[in-house]
Amino acid sequence: MNSNHLKIGIAGLGTVGVGTFKLLQANSDILNQRCGRRLEVTSVSALRREKNRGIDLDGVTWFKDGVDLATKADVDIVVEVIGGADGSARKTVESALRLGRHVVTANKALLANSGVELAVMAEESGVSLSYEAAVAGGVPIIKALRESLAGNSIKRITGILNGTCNYILSTMRTTGQDFEDVLERAQALGYAEADPSFDVGGVDTAHKLAILASVAFGTAIDINAVHVEGISNISTLDIKYADEFGYRIKLLGLAERLSGESGEGIVQRVYPCLIRPEHPLATVENVFNAVVAEGDFVGKSIYEGRGAGAGPTASAIVSDIVDIALGRHAPVFGVPVRNLEVPGEVPVDQHFGEYYVRLLVVDRPGVFADIASAFRDESVSMESVLQRGRNENANVNVVIITHETHESNVVRALNRLQANESLVEPPHMMRIEKTECS
Amino acid sequence: MNSNHLKIGIAGLGTVGVGTFKLLQANSDILNQRCGRRLEVTSVSALRREKNRGIDLDGVTWFKDGVDLATKADVDIVVEVIGGADGSARKTVESALRLGRHVVTANKALLANSGVELAVMAEESGVSLSYEAAVAGGVPIIKALRESLAGNSIKRITGILNGTCNYILSTMRTTGQDFEDVLERAQALGYAEADPSFDVGGVDTAHKLAILASVAFGTAIDINAVHVEGISNISTLDIKYADEFGYRIKLLGLAERLSGESGEGIVQRVYPCLIRPEHPLATVENVFNAVVAEGDFVGKSIYEGRGAGAGPTASAIVSDIVDIALGRHAPVFGVPVRNLEVPGEVPVDQHFGEYYVRLLVVDRPGVFADIASAFRDESVSMESVLQRGRNENANVNVVIITHETHESNVVRALNRLQANESLVEPPHMMRIEKTECS
Numbered sequence: 001m002n003s004n005h006l007k008i009g010i011a012g013l014g015t016v017g018v019g020t021f022k023l024l025q026a027n028s029d030i031l032n033q034r035c036g037r038r039l040e041v042t043s044v045s046a047l048r049r050e051k052n053r054g055i056d057l058d059g060v061t062w063f064k065d066g067v068d069l070a071t072k073a074d075v076d077i078v079v080e081v082i083g084g085a086d087g088s089a090r091k092t093v094e095s096a097l098r099l100g101r102h103v104v105t106a107n108k109a110l111l112a113n114s115g116v117e118l119a120v121m122a123e124e125s126g127v128s129l130s131y132e133a134a135v136a137g138g139v140p141i142i143k144a145l146r147e148s149l150a151g152n153s154i155k156r157i158t159g160i161l162n163g164t165c166n167y168i169l170s171t172m173r174t175t176g177q178d179f180e181d182v183l184e185r186a187q188a189l190g191y192a193e194a195d196p197s198f199d200v201g202g203v204d205t206a207h208k209l210a211i212l213a214s215v216a217f218g219t220a221i222d223i224n225a226v227h228v229e230g231i232s233n234i235s236t237l238d239i240k241y242a243d244e245f246g247y248r249i250k251l252l253g254l255a256e257r258l259s260g261e262s263g264e265g266i267v268q269r270v271y272p273c274l275i276r277p278e279h280p281l282a283t284v285e286n287v288f289n290a291v292v293a294e295g296d297f298v299g300k301s302i303y304e305g306r307g308a309g310a311g312p313t314a315s316a317i318v319s320d321i322v323d324i325a326l327g328r329h330a331p332v333f334g335v336p337v338r339n340l341e342v343p344g345e346v347p348v349d350q351h352f353g354e355y356y357v358r359l360l361v362v363d364r365p366g367v368f369a370d371i372a373s374a375f376r377d378e379s380v381s382m383e384s385v386l387q388r389g390r391n392e393n394a395n396v397n398v399v400i401i402t403h404e405t406h407e408s409n410v411v412r413a414l415n416r417l418q419a420n421e422s423l424v425e426p427p428h429m430m431r432i433e434k435t436e437c438s
Numbered sequence: 439m440n441s442n443h444l445k446i447g448i449a450g451l452g453t454v455g456v457g458t459f460k461l462l463q464a465n466s467d468i469l470n471q472r473c474g475r476r477l478e479v480t481s482v483s484a485l486r487r488e489k490n491r492g493i494d495l496d497g498v499t500w501f502k503d504g505v506d507l508a509t510k511a512d513v514d515i516v517v518e519v520i521g522g523a524d525g526s527a528r529k530t531v532e533s534a535l536r537l538g539r540h541v542v543t544a545n546k547a548l549l550a551n552s553g554v555e556l557a558v559m560a561e562e563s564g565v566s567l568s569y570e571a572a573v574a575g576g577v578p579i580i581k582a583l584r585e586s587l588a589g590n591s592i593k594r595i596t597g598i599l600n601g602t603c604n605y606i607l608s609t610m611r612t613t614g615q616d617f618e619d620v621l622e623r624a625q626a627l628g629y630a631e632a633d634p635s636f637d638v639g640g641v642d643t644a645h646k647l648a649i650l651a652s653v654a655f656g657t658a659i660d661i662n663a664v665h666v667e668g669i670s671n672i673s674t675l676d677i678k679y680a681d682e683f684g685y686r687i688k689l690l691g692l693a694e695r696l697s698g699e700s701g702e703g704i705v706q707r708v709y710p711c712l713i714r715p716e717h718p719l720a721t722v723e724n725v726f727n728a729v730v731a732e733g734d735f736v737g738k739s740i741y742e743g744r745g746a747g748a749g750p751t752a753s754a755i756v757s758d759i760v761d762i763a764l765g766r767h768a769p770v771f772g773v774p775v776r777n778l779e780v781p782g783e784v785p786v787d788q789h790f791g792e793y794y795v796r797l798l799v800v801d802r803p804g805v806f807a808d809i810a811s812a813f814r815d816e817s818v819s820m821e822s823v824l825q826r827g828r829n830e831n832a833n834v835n836v837v838i839i840t841h842e843t844h845e846s847n848v849v850r851a852l853n854r855l856q857a858n859e860s861l862v863e864p865p866h867m868m869r870i871e872k873t874e875c876s
Contacts, residue, residue: 023589023735033656033773034588132586138736140586147766148570148578150472151461151756218471280742283721290740297461298576298753302728304718304740315736318589328585328766335471 005038006325009075011066011092012082013046016106016133018053019310020079020317025055031318035325043073045092066092070101077102077324079317085109097121097129104320106133106313112207115214115221116340119332129332130320135208136161136289138312139305140319145215145293146334152295154216156256158433161208163287163307164192164199165231165251169272170285173239173248179232191287201230202251202270209253213268214333216293217257220340221333222268227348229271238358238428241399245384247274247356248282252433258346265344274356274432351407354383354432356399359417360424363396367422371398374420378413380405395424401432443476444763447513449504449530450520451484454544454571456491457748458517458755463493469756473763481511483530504530508539515540515762517755523547535559535567542758544571544751550645553652553659554778557770567770568758573646574599574727576750577743578757583653583731584772590733592654594694596871599646601725601745602630602637603669603689607710608723611677611686617670629725639668640689640708647691651706652771654731655695658778659771660706665786667709676796676866679837683822685712685794686720690871696784703782712794712870789845792821792870794837797855798862801834805860809836812858816851818843833862839870 008024010017024031024039032038045063063069070078070092078096080103082089089107096103098121105111111118111134122129132142136159145154160166164186171182183200186192198204206226214221231251242249249272256267275282280302284290289307294300306312323329333340361367368387375382386399402410414427446462448455462469462477469477483501501507508516508530516534518541520527527545534541536559543549549556549572560567570580574597583592598604602624609620621638624630636642644664652659669689680687687710694705713720718740722728727745732738744750761767771778799805806825813820824837840848852865 019735027589027591027734030591030656031589033777034769036774138739140582140739143581143586144578147761148581148757149753150760151465151469151753153465153468218468295753296465297457297749297756299744299750301576301578302740302742304738304742306737311735312737315587315589315733318735319586322588323585326768328768330764330766331472336474339471 005040006035006077007040007042007075008077008079008321009043009045009069009073010041010079010081011045011069012080013044013053014081015310016313016317017044017079017081018055019314020081021055023314023318031322035322037325039321039325043069043075045069067095070095071099075101077104077321080105080107083107083109085113090114093118094121097125097127100125100127102128102130102324104130104317104324106131106317108134108204108207108211112210112221112223115211115333116337119337122332123337128324128329130323131211132320133313133316135211136291137305137307137309138315139289139291139303139307140316141212141291141303142215143319144301144303145212146330149293149295149298149301150334152297154257154293154295156294157212157216157254157291158281159209159212159253159291160250160281160284160289161205161253161291161307162199162251163289164196165205166284166289167191167287168200169231169234169239169249169251172234172236173243176236178236179234200232202228205251205253205270209255209268209270212253212291213255213266214340216255217266217343218333218335218339218341219266219343225345226268226270231272233428234272237397238430241358241386242274242356244386245401247276247432249273249430250275250281252281254433262352263346263350265346267346269348271431273430276435279433279435349408349411351431352404353434354404355402355410356430356432357402357410357414358428359398360395361398361422362424363390363392363394364422368398370420370422371417374413374416375400375402377416378409380409380413443478444473444515445478445480445513446515446517446759447481447483447507447511448479448517448519449483449507450518451482451491452519453748454751454755455482455484455517455519456493457752458519459493461752461756469760473760475763477759477763481507481513483507505533508534509537513539515542515759518543518545521545521547523551528552531556532559535563535565538563538565540566540568540762542568542755542762544569544755546572546642546645546649550648550659550661553649553771554775557775560770561775566762566767568761569649570758571751571754573649574729575743575745575747576753577727577729577741577745578754579650579729579741580653581757582739582741583650584768587731587733587736587739588772590735592695592731592733594732595650595654595692595729596719597647597650597691597729598688598719598722598727599643599691599745600637600689601727602634603643604722604727605629605725606638607669607672607677607687607689610672610674611681614674616674617672638670640666643689643691643708647693647706647708650691650729651693651704652778654693655704655781656771656773656777656779657704657781663783664706664708669710671866672710675835676868679796679824680712680794682824683839685714685870687711687868688713688719690719692871700790701784701788703784705784707786709869711868714873717871717873787846787849789869790842791872792842793840793848794868794870795840795848795852796866797836798833799836799860800862801828801830801832802860806836808858808860809855812851812854813838813840815854816847818847818851
């Protein structure tokens, strides 16, 4: 066994930091065998030293601040689990990289916003910047894309990347409860934050998608290129109607390399959409995360597991630590930073596919003809229409599934209808996602 | 870019060898970027040089024999895709390892039978022996277990590891056709070999399971410790009855570390069994493969993809090549050979669980009482019983789902019934697999 201990500093002792500490202790025998050297947490940082976290910090150097740990502690690796795109987390990571210390982080916001700059620092210092835990927790999708699928040209990535949203949508479907009620329940269960806007607004998914797209396509991370829609407007009605048409509603992150007629560049989109039951993500329920990667040789490759929580996230962090312990190095985003491509963006109105539209209208003579005309005039052809429980002058939902068309056509058809006085509320529109790569 | 080309020799130009050659050509730009050096196939071996394989071998040195390639060719890596547990494949791999050449192989039979010896040779020479392609084709389960889940103590591995069997069972269910008819169809489609016995007999799954168990548990491969049953006795009746009780029938490979009451050691079993629709493997259909790994920190981690075919297998082979090109090394079975544990075996009759039993009996007075008594006398309690279409003195199927019990009890109950003259054929028995780890 290598007599050279690997000294680890954990910056941040929240759930994930404590989970990582516990894993390194609980499985130290296995890890020592697998690494051929001892892994040792020598330093931690956290605001309050005395807080009871259920771990024994005897013999571990304590720092109040992550930056102090990164600069002053005797460590080979800094594990950054402070969180947040800026402030202490960012300063900690930058300090560690500049001093030539490996960094393992679970911080998707930081990477999505500053990934390229940080990768440059890591390259200049010749150290690893590892982040398996930043995307989909225990699902080892970063290593899969960067190493296991390295032989492939990746065509498309589709993922359920936020457990909070997936739990809410799953529970709305199974219980018939409203978004707000289920959100409250998710908060009570610890599946959603007190301020859930990052999750339900799709921002968290966008951070993760931007990272995945960079690794999959060898492109420079650009969080601003991600089109983002959240799930707070999804009603149980939409879930029920989708179900009647044979679909599930999921919040997906989608990244695809396009060329030719449909546009040139990398699509990066986060939105709730309808998928068929045979779609590999249709059966991913509750807090589970999953990613489908489609490569030119491997075909569909699917990864599923727990996307958050102390255990799965610690598992991902420790896999990065083991790689560093064994000297297994990979370029941060799969290729050296200078080779990262800056791809074109593909605006969402160039999207081509089927659509789900729900219109709440006053049921009076001619309203359906108005709807049909608006769609016809914008060359949107309807595959199915559902309208139930007619009651003259009462409100009624008209649900339409379109044939494949350009999004710009659908938007124009809906704009025409906005002016129609029979419309009780703005139209609800969702994309229907193809199961097979185009 | 490293000016040092990586020279590759491909031993065997069947479907997989040719697929690997094509991938390395088609994606050479991406691969050169990812590896920082050029990957070049400099040599191949195959019996006949002139055969048209749709690839251009100009400038590539040709050997008739794999061993010649391994010993005489100017290569850094030997890709062994000859196949077979012995003979040319084994000699090729041994020669390459002894000469200090990295080996990448897709050969599960070879590894299952001689993995430990070969790993010793690789260690002695300080080279890699890589085999991502040997298990579940394009599903990167070896890297996942060895690296991504390295922080975990693995509790259980469950896999659909043979596409032929999964295709047959899926198709029997969806078409209602018999085993023999579907097997013929699978052969016509190229999903099954002319001699399908390795696949349908469960041996191929056993090879793969033995490899997975070694990597997951850090144990020395022992193919003889694997209990193997195939699928050729599964009838459409069983599939229909399983369906009525809410189950799917799948051929699974299962490996589990047991301690305590249920035995001490590593369970390694291959058999067709019943799983609930919510089991993560229930929706894995046709030629797809999938593996569920359960770790103490990560929880359930699921991997799915194409288990065979030129593209997925080549993708796996090239991922191993990329690791070697980048100097990313891992112990062959996750830990050095000297640390591989030799675990106890757990005989299958110690299995504890629910059972499916189908008895074809002559419908006459008292027969059901005989069955009930046999089960009662061996302390097997019945959860559900199904018997349809009673016709005195005609043959009728009695289907029983038991409560959890020891297999030895079930076996004794069925032995009691064997002697019963109402029994038209030997009893059909299958295990019902739990969705959650015990």
